[in-house]
């Protein structure tokens with residue numbers, strides 16, 4: 001009998017009364033929506049992921065607050081009554097007890113979070129890590145400047161990494177010597193041959209002379225002169241003008257370009273970068289350089305937030 005008086009909650013449950021259940025709430029749905037937005041945002045764009053994270057944190061906080069409301073609202077245990085030691089033995093300190101429903105609710109949340117973590121953390125790692133690891137680019141020596149006559153395009157085939165197999169590291173660039181700028185600096189237009197639709201190699205629209213091999217510090221480089229009117233992609237009909245700017249077809253931006261430098265009279269290729277649109281031509285061309293992007297990826301305009309969706 002004394003035991004029943006000390007644990008009123010258990011007495012009610014064993015007596016057949018309906019068990020206590022948490023009231024319905026929308027917080028879990030908001031939390032799930034936020035997590036889904038984070039996962040989608042990691043692929044689509046960082047702003048979407050940030051919005052999802054905020055939603056997940058806010059709704060997660062409200063959910064936890066709702067779930068623990070009863071525990072927090074429970075009155076603190078009363079201090080044990082002290083009685084004269086002489087008359088009767090001292091009572092044991094009362095241990096706070098929680099309803100079974102609260103325990104089950106907490107256990108369900110914990111197991112759900114554990115399973116969610118086991119499922120999502122590896123996927124997140126694969127999705128996010130490459131963005132932080134970055135890619136190393138080697139400078140490529142393309143040989144003496146005399147190999148690049150002013151006003152002419154030269155097709156250069158080279159290896160982007162000397163320690164990788166040739167099949168993997170083989171690259172092609174279209175290089176035009178634009179002559180000297182008004183500041184007296186040499187100007188080059190160096191366009192990648194990777195189509196920015198799906199990555200097929202674009203071809204020059206014009207005759208190509210026989211290639212010659214040049215030994216450089218970056219291995220053997222093949223150089224062939226050409227006089228193109230533009231560049232076209234054989235895969236899906238994408239076309240670009242002589243500056244690499246898109247003119248028709250499914251490509252979503254201008255062809256990627258390479259940075260360059262002149263060292264001891266030799267042309268040295270630097271990192272590739274992406275371009276949204278090219279204004280002007282030759283040494284007067286103006287464009288904004290972006291970190292190298294994947295084929296099919298917009299780098300400017302509102303479309304950049306909806307990658308990989310292509311309108």
Ligand code: FES
Nearest residue numbers: 195198233236238
């Ligand atoms: S890959 Fe070039 S147009 Fe599709």
